[in-house]
Amino acid sequence: MLKSLARFALVGAAALSITSGAIAQEFSFKFQSSDPAGNPNFELKKDWAERVKAMSGGRLEIEMLPVGSVVEHNETQDAVSAGILDGHITDTSYFAGKDPAFGLIANPVGAWSDPSEMLRFVEYGGGKELMNELLEPRGLHFIGATTPGLEAFISKKPLDGVADLKGLKMRAPEGLVQEVFAAAGAAPVNLPGSEVFTSLDKNVIEAADYTVFSTNQAQGMHDVARHPVYPGFHSMPLVEVSMNKDKWDALPDDLKAILEVSVRDFARDMTSQLAMKDLVAVAEARKGGDITIHNWSAEERAKFRAIAKAQWEKVASRSDNAQKVYDVLTKYLTEQGLL
Structure with a gap:
């Protein structure tokens, strides 16, 4: 009897093991x-x-x-x-x-x-x-x-407003982001994020729309571009x-x-x-003294946003899908008091 029970227990354990293994590898x-x-x-x-x-x-x-x-x-x-x-x-x-x-x-x-x-x-x-x-x-x-949140802006040159973007060689993602910066006077190019540091270091670009301040800091971006804009004004x-x-x-x-x-x-x-x-990285950067953080005024931020809004409509006219996105987005922004 005891031997039968032992065999039953072993069979049950094996079945449970097989079932658990199957579940673990389901997807x-x-x-x-x-x-x-x-x-x-x-x-x-x-x-x-x-x-x-x-x-x-x-x-x-x-x-x-x-x-x-x-x-x-x-x-x-x-x-x-x-x-x-x-x-x-x-x-x-x-x-x-x-x-x-x-x-x-x-x-x-x-x-x-x-x-x-x-x-x-x-x-x-x-x-x-x-x-x-x-x-x-x-x-x-x-x-x-x-x-990642509201992005900071990486720059090798001091940037204190829209006028400073004129002629700026910078990295920006495809599409609307590039168009807005171009409308603001910059010269955006398309580069993957993995090439931002090298491109800044070799002076291929002077600035970059990349990611948040702390990630930029952790990746050494501020070692080669010492004039970040924070909080971000754009993206x-x-x-x-x-x-x-x-x-x-x-x-x-x-x-x-x-x-x-x-x-x-x-x-x-x-x-x-x-x-x-971000808060920790900003405090460390300010304490170090080698990095100058630029915080745009409300007036300069408003100027940039006005340029951006004009580009939304241009993009919307380029496809039925884009027009639908524009309509739903602006309806939401209006209802929420954000536009």
């Missing part, structure tokens, strides 16, 4: 980031992937790959659609060349003064629906968004978390819910942690 995805390995933003993305694994009891595993691991930063949309990648976490601006609507929804330059404004638009103001109208016909599903990118639509559709509802909730938490995690890091 395994590769997501590519637009950030390089070691970048604080990339580390936060890896933390998100670990939380997804824990929340799903190991049923859903996501491997986060740094920029350029499989394809270039502006090729991930096609790679996800084709199933070469399962998903990506990236600045939507990179796909403005496919439809100007991507540039407008990703970074309506001058629209946002705080991450919460943009994240509310995505979740409750029509942004999520717009993103899926843009992405699902291309074979992707938009899960949610995060943002707060929508960083999309999207995946292959067929693979999304194949997920059970509970894992879909875990992904959606985890991305909302990821957004809070990223914006909060980077804002805290």
